[in-house]
Amino acid sequence: MTALEPPLALLAELTHRCPLQCPYCSNPLALEKPANEMPTADWLRAINEAAGLGCLQVHFSGGEPTVRRDLEELVAGATAAGLYTNLITSGVALDAKRLTSLTAAGLEHVQLSFQDSGAEIGERIGGYEGAHAKKLATAKLVRDAGLPLTANFVIHRQNLHHLTEMLDMAVAIGAHRAEIANVQYYGWALKNRAALMPSRTQLEEMTATVAAARARLEGVLVIDYVVPDYYARRPKSCMGGWGRRFLNISPSGKVLPCHAAESLTGMAFDNVRQRSLAEIWRDSEAFNRFRGTDWMPEPCKSCDRKEIDWGGCRCQAFAITGDAARTDPACGLSGDHARLVELAAGEAEAAADGFVYRRYGAG
Amino acid sequence: MSERILISMMSIPRLAPHMRLRHDKARAQWTIQAPERSFVLDPVAHAIVSRCDGVAQLDAVVADLCDAFPGAPREVIEKDVIALVQNFVDKSVMQA
Numbered sequence: 001m002t003a004l005e006p007p008l009a010l011l012a013e014l015t016h017r018c019p020l021q022c023p024y025c026s027n028p029l030a031l032e033k034p035a036n037e038m039p040t041a042d043w044l045r046a047i048n049e050a051a052g053l054g055c056l057q058v059h060f061s062g063g064e065p066t067v068r069r070d071l072e073e074l075v076a077g078a079t080a081a082g083l084y085t086n087l088i089t090s091g092v093a094l095d096a097k098r099l100t101s102l103t104a105a106g107l108e109h110v111q112l113s114f115q116d117s118g119a120e121i122g123e124r125i126g127g128y129e130g131a132h133a134k135k136l137a138t139a140k141l142v143r144d145a146g147l148p149l150t151a152n153f154v155i156h157r158q159n160l161h162h163l164t165e166m167l168d169m170a171v172a173i174g175a176h177r178a179e180i181a182n183v184q185y186y187g188w189a190l191k192n193r194a195a196l197m198p199s200r201t202q203l204e205e206m207t208a209t210v211a212a213a214r215a216r217l218e219g220v221l222v223i224d225y226v227v228p229d230y231y232a233r234r235p236k237s238c239m240g241g242w243g244r245r246f247l248n249i250s251p252s253g254k255v256l257p258c259h260a261a262e263s264l265t266g267m268a269f270d271n272v273r274q275r276s277l278a279e280i281w282r283d284s285e286a287f288n289r290f291r292g293t294d295w296m297p298e299p300c301k302s303c304d305r306k307e308i309d310w311g312g313c314r315c316q317a318f319a320i321t322g323d324a325a326r327t328d329p330a331c332g333l334s335g336d337h338a339r340l341v342e343l344a345a346g347e348a349e350a351a352a353d354g355f356v357y358r359r360y361g362a363g
Numbered sequence: 364m365s366e367r368i369l370i371s372m373m374s375i376p377r378l379a380p381h382m383r384l385r386h387d388k389a390r391a392q393w394t395i396q397a398p399e400r401s402f403v404l405d406p407v408a409h410a411i412v413s414r415c416d417g418v419a420q421l422d423a424v425v426a427d428l429c430d431a432f433p434g435a436p437r438e439v440i441e442k443d444v445i446a447l448v449q450n451f452v453d454k455s456v457m458q459a
Contacts, residue, residue, distance in 0.1 A: 056394065177398055222454055
């Protein structure tokens with residue numbers, strides 16, 4: 001067993017409130033009620049503890065983090081603690097005044113989500129009319145403020161034909177970086193998997209388009225590409241290993257090894273209002289449950305990639321097999337892999353496009 | 364659309380705005396904090412990046428490094444400097 005490493009980054013999910021209703025939202029199905037959100041002082045303490053523990057970055061996320069009126073105060077606190085601050089936003093609730101005060105508080109980067117390269121499909125996916133124009137206006141505000149901008153596109157069967165347009169748009173709005181992130185199927189996305197899953201052929205075309213764009217745009221746009229792991233040969237190194245790099249704090253203060261961990265029913269998570277972050281990182285049952293390699297079953301245990309992918313994704317193992325301690329079915333060596341691929345291919349072909357929108361009470 | 368910038372001894376590079384050169388106390392190493400990524404700098408990379416201040420031309424940076432590391436041949440240092448700065452400029456971590 002290697003020594004416990006300090007975490008690198010904190011994902012602060014300030015709220016689950018959001019004007020958008022994207023059917024692949026990474027929030028849990030049971031959305032946290034506004035009344036249960038942590039107050040400012042608790043967030044500031046948690047942010048300071050994260051910096052003290054070794055975190056270098058904080059990502060302010062949600063829900064839509066700008067609905068919290070104390071966001072400026074939290075950004076200022078993180079900046080004072082020496083953290084690199086990133087705002088992950090839908091951009092529909094930001095105006096020039098707010099962005100100016102966030103920049104003054106020390107905000108260093110904005111990641112702006114787009115549901116598509118155009119309004120028609122994008123607004124159907126987000127369930128919010130007028131969102132696209134607001135997002136474009138926010139992108140301009142961010143660039144006018146001199147902040148670096150990442151354009152985030154979650155990609156799936158219903159918008160993948162616009163991949164080239166998405167990348168062109170990222171360049172046109174002055175983004176430094178684009179994220180082309182295939183949907184990861186937990187929570188809401190799992191519920192909507194049949195409406196989102198691409199076919200293997202579509203994925204191969206997408207990957208080729210990204211490779212060509214990377215070559216064409218070197219030095220102009222950094223492209224991060226997240227593949228859908230259902231068609232992978234080996235699993236992703238989920239979170240860089242459970243309890244190894246990342247901390248996630250939920251709106252009510254629950255400390256999670258990843259943002260989807262609450263989908264693991266039966267697992268208890270400590271709350272930063274009750275225990276220090278250092279104690280939770282080091283000692284909590286949830287963080288230690290799948291940390292390192294001792295918990296692994298075969299074929300992971302004797303795999304030469306076990307310290308590369310760390311056994312893949314626990315939430316996916318749970319979502320597909322009902323057992324979080326099994327090998328990630330995305331791995332070609334998993335006994336569940338063939339079933340996973342068949343399931344994906346079948347859903348891609350059936351092409352049922354209706355969504356269950358992400359709303360309070362809809363999960 | 365902007366063109367790719369090619370680095371030469373005449374380039375005057377610096378960190379891009381909002382890239383932060385930061386000492387990581389918990390892990391005793393130098394890093395650059397960048398949007399959703401973090402670059403670990405080994406001592407050589409730190410020696411190069413910390414000299415790229417947006418004022419010094421790269422040939423001056425190389426001359427300074429030759430003084431600081433008298434054991435290393437100038438052409439090796441020059442090659443290392445170009446490779447590192449080009450890589451960081453391509454990744455929009457540095458500007459030149």
